[in-house]
Amino acid sequence: MEHLQQFPNLKRAQYEHMLRTPSGRIRCVIDTDTRNEIDDQFALAWALLSQDKLDIAGIYAAPYSFLRRWDKLRAAARVMADSADASEADAALLAEHRDQLERLERAGIDVRDRDSIDPQGVTLVSPGEILLVAEKMGVDCADKVFRGADRYLERYDEPVESAAAAHLIEMARSASAESPLYVLAIGAVTNVASALLLAPEIIERIVVVWTAGYPTTVTNITQPSFNMEQDMLASQLLFDSGVPLVYLPGFHVGAQLSLSLPEMEAWVKGRGAIGDYLYWLYTHNPHFPLNGLTEHFARSWIIWDLINFAWLIEPSWVPSRLIDAPYLSSDTRWYRQAAPRHSIREALDINRDAIYRDFFRKLDEAAG
Numbered sequence: 001m002e003h004l005q006q007f008p009n010l011k012r013a014q015y016e017h018m019l020r021t022p023s024g025r026i027r028c029v030i031d032t033d034t035r036n037e038i039d040d041q042f043a044l045a046w047a048l049l050s051q052d053k054l055d056i057a058g059i060y061a062a063p064y065s066f067l068r069r070w071d072k073l074r075a076a077a078r079v080m081a082d083s084a085d086a087s088e089a090d091a092a093l094l095a096e097h098r099d100q101l102e103r104l105e106r107a108g109i110d111v112r113d114r115d116s117i118d119p120q121g122v123t124l125v126s127p128g129e130i131l132l133v134a135e136k137m138g139v140d141c142a143d144k145v146f147r148g149a150d151r152y153l154e155r156y157d158e159p160v161e162s163a164a165a166a167h168l169i170e171m172a173r174s175a176s177a178e179s180p181l182y183v184l185a186i187g188a189v190t191n192v193a194s195a196l197l198l199a200p201e202i203i204e205r206i207v208v209v210w211t212a213g214y215p216t217t218v219t220n221i222t223q224p225s226f227n228m229e230q231d232m233l234a235s236q237l238l239f240d241s242g243v244p245l246v247y248l249p250g251f252h253v254g255a256q257l258s259l260s261l262p263e264m265e266a267w268v269k270g271r272g273a274i275g276d277y278l279y280w281l282y283t284h285n286p287h288f289p290l291n292g293l294t295e296h297f298a299r300s301w302i303i304w305d306l307i308n309f310a311w312l313i314e315p316s317w318v319p320s321r322l323i324d325a326p327y328l329s330s331d332t333r334w335y336r337q338a339a340p341r342h343s344i345r346e347a348l349d350i351n352r353d354a355i356y357r358d359f360f361r362k363l364d365e366a367a368g
Helices: 012-018 039-049 067-081 088-106 128-136 163-173 190-198 200-204 232-240 261-267 272-283 306-313 352-367
Strands: 026-032 054-061 145-147 181-186 206-212 245-249 258-260 300-302 320-324 343-347
Touching: 012 343, 026 039, 026 163, 039 054, 039 128, 039 181, 039 272, 039 306, 039 352, 054 163, 054 306, 067 088, 128 272, 145 163, 163 181, 163 190, 163 200, 181 306, 190 200, 190 232, 206 232, 206 306, 232 245, 245 306, 258 261, 261 272, 261 352, 272 352, 306 352
Parallel strands: 026 054, 026 181, 054 145, 181 206, 206 245, 245 343
Antiparallel strands: 258 300, 320 343
C-alpha cells in the first residue's frame, strides 16, 4: 500500500461523538455519479424533497466507468466461444458471466463486437443531469452544482483537483466537530479522497456517508460493487485515513431497496414533472440493454442510493453500530490485524417500506 500522507489522529471519544446518529437539520454535500444508472436521480429527488431535514450546500458530479466490467465480460465471451482449452481461471470467469452473456445473446448482442455496445471509459459526468432533476422539481440549484474529477485517483501523492474537491474543502473548513459537514457519497469517491489528500485536516470536521460493497463481516464476495471496484485506491483511503465514516453496505442492506413497475405506476407516475421523469427513467433503464433485459415481468430494480439519505432523514430506518475499521484489500475483501483501528459506523439492516412510504408521500405532496 502506498505511503499515506499524515492525517490527524482522532481519539476514540471524537469518533463516538462525530459518528453519533444525527438530529435536526443537517448540513451536507452530495457526491453523485448521476446518469451511470437511475438510482442517483431518485436519491437526488428525495434529497431535494427533504430540505426540511437536509441543508444541501453542494452537489458534485463524480466520474464513473463500465469499461472494466465490459472488458471482463468480453474475456468471458471469448472463453465461451472456445472453452475446450479453458483454464480453471477461465472457467471461473465464464461461470461468473454466463447468465448475462446468454441474455445478451438472446437479445442479439455480441459483446466481442465493440460496435454493438461500446461502454464509456471514465466519464466527466456533466452537471446537466443533476440540473435536469432539479429543474423537473422547480428547484434552482445551479450555484451549488460542481464538476468533479475527470479520472480516478491513481496515486496518493497526486490527488485529482476539481471544482468539487475545492468546494468540499471550503465547506468542510466552515464546519466543526460539534456540527460536522456530512458528505453523502453515492458513487466512486475520487472527489472525496482527493479533498482529504489536499486538506488532511478536514477529517476533524466532516463525516463521510458512503454506500458500496458488502458488510465487513462477509468473507464470501460473490458480486462486484460498482462504487468500490472502479475506484479502489480512493475506496481504501476512506478506511485508512481515519476520516469519520458511516459505511452503508450495498449488498444485503441497500439491496433491499427494490422497486417494481407496478409500484412506479401506482405511486410515482403522474406525480408532477419529476414523478413522470423518474417513471420514464425506470421504463427506459440504460442497464437493461447492457444486461440483455427486455421486459419488466416479475422483475424489480434496486434504488441503492436512497440508503444514504434514509440514514440522515431518519437513522432508525437504517440500524447501525460502531465497529473498528477493517482494512480493504485491492480485491475488495475485508481483513483485520491484531491491533484495533479507529471506529466507523456500519449499517446492519434497513426499513425498506418506511423509506418508500416517505419518498412516495413527499412526491405526492410536491405534486399538489
